[in-house]
Amino acid sequence: MSYQEKNITVSLFSHVLILGFYLVKLFQMVQSGGLVANSLFSLWAIVIVSTILVNIFASILTNIILSIVHAIRTRSSEEEQFISDERDNLIGLKGMRISYITFSIGVLIAMLTFVFGQPPLVMFAVIVFFSITAEILGDAAQVYLYRRGF
């Protein structure tokens, strides 16, 4: 498993955790009847900020842990080269395309909620759901392409 593959796997798991957290909180709000603008927007902010922070810290931590593991396994101080080549870039682009397509479909579905007479809060909730789902599908596609070879 290459460095990029490990990094994407960590990102995939962190996005799944964030989506889980978001859905649990959202269902708690719906059940308690507290689906109001203030609480939904604060949840939205928490989810977006945590997605950004988790992405940054997961990448840094993965880098540090992999360097330590590499040093222990090879018993040398020579740094492992975490290079990214043309295949990594192409896989990244394919993953990004899947993310964009998923998010576009999500925005369309969110707009459709208006057609069915749902309040604007539902639209915002659906947009956040699809933004995280898009990241998950993009990461999953990249992991799949890495596992298959390309």
Place this chain on the structure above:
Amino acid sequence: MGTSLVKNNIRKLRFHHDEMTQEQLAKKVGVTRQTIIAMEGEKYAPSLELAFRIARVFGVSLEEVFYYTPEDETEL
């Protein structure tokens, strides 16, 4: 998708160059070992630049490393 239509002789050429490892070739052309594995498994067709770099490492022409097999010929 699946296997690429661009086939190659990388494995054979590595063998004839003092049994060069995938890691050594990867370092010489500036890619990861996984990319060499994907190319040898004919899952990934490299860019023209990378193809030239690989041919240069082995000191042969591009055609001696890579060749194209049209789809109708692979089905025969």
